[in-house]
Amino acid sequence: MTADSMTADAGQTPLSTLPVALDASGGDHGAPPNVDGAVQAARAGVPVLLVGDRVKLHAELGKHAGSSSLPLEVVDAPDVIGMDEHATDVRGRPQASINVCMKLVKEGKAAAAVSMGHSGATMTAALFTLGRVRGVDRPAILTHLPAQGGFTTLLDAGANTDVRPTYLVQWARLASVYLKVLEDRENPSVGLLSIGEEDHKGSGLVVETNALLRELHGKGVNFYGNVEGRDVFKGTTDIVLTDGFTGNVVLKLAEGEAKVLFGWVKEALNSNLKSKLGGLLARDALRGLAERMDPSTYGASLLVGVRGLAFIGHGSADARAVKNALLRAARAHEGHLIPRLEAAFQEQPK
Amino acid sequence: MTADSMTADAGQTPLSTLPVALDASGGDHGAPPNVDGAVQAARAGVPVLLVGDRVKLHAELGKHAGSSSLPLEVVDAPDVIGMDEHATDVRGRPQASINVCMKLVKEGKAAAAVSMGHSGATMTAALFTLGRVRGVDRPAILTHLPAQGGFTTLLDAGANTDVRPTYLVQWARLASVYLKVLEDRENPSVGLLSIGEEDHKGSGLVVETNALLRELHGKGVNFYGNVEGRDVFKGTTDIVLTDGFTGNVVLKLAEGEAKVLFGWVKEALNSNLKSKLGGLLARDALRGLAERMDPSTYGASLLVGVRGLAFIGHGSADARAVKNALLRAARAHEGHLIPRLEAAFQEQPK
Structure with a gap:
């Protein structure tokens, strides 16, 4: 099987329109830089799912004139893993924004997950929900x-x-x-x-x-x-x-x-x-x-070795970092990065 | 016993005039930057023993006008550990410049040893000739x-x-x-x-x-x-x-x-x-x-934890680095660093 033949499952949303899921509650500054960055990415042609507290996110979106015509959608996730909580706290909290993001990726509803929140929690959520590429013992941050x-x-x-x-x-x-x-x-x-x-x-x-x-x-x-x-x-x-x-x-x-x-x-x-x-x-x-x-x-670093695209950024990320992370995530998806990594691991010597 | 009472052995050369031994053959560029730096240090009041090939060192000294009136002395050491040799090569080569430097420190004829040569060899020579401060398992580079x-x-x-x-x-x-x-x-x-x-x-x-x-x-x-x-x-x-x-x-x-x-x-x-x-x-x-x-x-880093002053610098050190390392070495000796370290290790909890 060549890398190209593995790029898309039948019946899935066409690649070019699959949005990137953003953990919009994550990070030191909460929603504002996330929403701002998502608006900028959407203007650059990348559709984004804003995952977090619905009321807060709509309020934040309201501050950006013309955002209602952009490819942005809010996905409600009332819970968030705080920066001072333990990474393992993601387990048993399905409503946490980072878990909702990973679930969207797993179900093929999002091209990638991007979070400026708790990096340990992001890694744990990715491992737990997406699993590892076959042949990889531990994912790494690239x-x-x-x-x-x-x-x-x-x-x-x-x-x-x-x-x-x-x-x-x-x-x-x-x-x-x-x-x-x-x-x-x-x-x-x-x-x-x-x-x-x-x-x-x-x-x-x-x-x-x-x-x-x-x-x-x-x-x-x-x-x-x-x-x-x-x-x-x-x-x-x-x-x-x-x-x-x-x-x-x-x-x-x-x-x-x-x-x-x-x-x-x-x-x-x-x-x-x-x-x-x-x-x-x-x-x-x-x-x-x-x-x-x-x-x-x-913008953000790739968690490489998990079976899906997950990007981890700085807690202190600004809107520019969020935008660049979303663009990078979209590019990784369009480049069929995950299926190619999987193919390479099956072809290459162990 | 207080730190102050341990600072000088009876019969030793007075502290202020004890020279610093410089591995004058060591480093990427051999004698020139070493001799130049030693001349500068001597002008600043620090006496230096230039340890290395006698003929080469005298020739190099001849290039510095007025150096004959400075507190500089050549100590012959015909052998040198090359930068590409193994650290353990210092054993069994008593004529190597770094070994001669350490011996001068051990015998109380030099205040400290300074080398811009092979750092592993310098460490091995220091450990071998000077030994460790009691209570210290491994020396470290500070x-x-x-x-x-x-x-x-x-x-x-x-x-x-x-x-x-x-x-x-x-x-x-x-x-x-x-x-x-x-x-x-x-x-x-x-x-x-x-x-x-x-x-x-x-x-x-x-x-x-x-x-x-x-x-x-x-x-x-x-x-x-x-x-x-x-x-x-x-x-x-x-x-x-x-x-x-x-x-x-x-x-x-x-x-x-x-x-x-x-x-x-x-x-x-x-x-x-x-x-x-x-x-x-x-x-x-x-x-x-x-x-x-x-x-x-x-100038150079201190090898801390050995029973004597030993400084290790960059192979690419220039004259300024050599000079600063020699001044630092003299200051460490005047500050009674080694006896104070030994005293502290006896007084402090294990």
Whole structure:
């Protein structure tokens, strides 16, 4: 069976019109940025199901002139998993917005689920409702970081803190298919994050994983070898592979450092009259750079390895991040990402 | 016994004149930056023993006018551990420059050893020749990163890839004493690097370590709790504690990101005539910032937990880094760092 023959089930809503389900109650700021982002995505042609408290969502939609003519629909979900609750609290709460989102995906009524809410709860709900791709032991969070020449794809960015070499190998395969399908990279290179380039350097986990990836080289995975922290921004490889503990530290450090550094650049430009004038003249040029570094440019990270499209964003996401996440989700669906991942896992060596 | 009573052995050279031993053959560029940095340090009042190939070092010294009147001395060491050799190659090579440096420290003829050479070899030589502080299972690499409000002290930056919770607890105590002695921080705060602030979040290692540090809170360690990647540059705590794998990734990522980001700022400033003019006006202000981010500002990292002062720098270190490392080493010796660390380990709870 080829990947193409698996893309659509008969009788399902045509792909182009299948909406993306948004956990519109999720995140630090609740409905406002979610609804705002959904309105922007709908204007860009992506239909959205707003999942959450019906009354609140309609009130929020009312603030956006002309939204009634957009492809937006409210799906009532009176419950929401709070940011301070436990991930496992999703079980036994079918009315929670994130569970309703996943159910819509499972039933083929939504192309993907997007949430800026509790990331652990989103992962648990996805696993519980959608299940795993056959051959995948653990799903991972796949994210992007800006890098020289484009961006670096990093996984796992936080789903699994204690891992096994076989998980990392599976993630290398998943990420390779992902970049082929969504970013047209023909033979994406995979680097294994370590503390030295040599195969024998690193933790026990890394040394074992390195050996497994060497065996797999050329068989669906273009393994470059070990990479170091500096290679993430240098863009040495398309994909940087690591455990969810290190990956989460990397992601948050990278974002935090960019924020602090830009703050310092601003401070330096404001330090005297001459530099202030210089800053004014260079403002537009620097603004483009700030945007490139802004995490909301990528919108949300993909939970890869579950049998359905699920995206997890920052709790602090703004409308722009929500919009970009919805567009990315729609693109992943149109690119038949899930059936292609499943096909690749059946074809490739175990 | 108080810390002060332990600072000097009778019959030893007076502290203020004890030179620092520099592995002058070590590093990617060999003698030139080492000798240049030593000349600068000597001019600043720090006597230096240049350890390496006698002929080469004298030739190099000849290039610096007036160096013969400075407190510089060459100690012959015809062998050197190459950057591509194994760390364990230091054993059985007593003439290797790094081994000669450590021997000088051990015999009380040098205040400290500084090397920009093979870091694994430096660690092995230090462990082998100097031994460990009583109560310390594994030495760690202690380094500094720029942060809001000053700098963050990070350890372990790469000495131990697979660790136990007890190692991390010992490092928390070592780093606390270090900051008190060398940076006058009265009650430095310790953050444990994790992927969530809550005590129950993180890898198995982190959860166990968190519990041990909670017990120790107030007993020589001011434990703040878990911190995340973003807290490193935010400067949430004085000390960030982690295993040597994560710490090395953090250090190299932070340096690599700063380099790439400044490259992008430069590019943005060169993108058009208006921004170019702005860049010229803001040049001085931005240069100060670039210097703050430059790893050579800190010079080298301390190998903490061995019974003697040993500093490990970048292979690519320039003269400025060498000079700063030598000044830092002299300051650590004048502050009686090692005897104070030993005293603290005897006084504090195990």
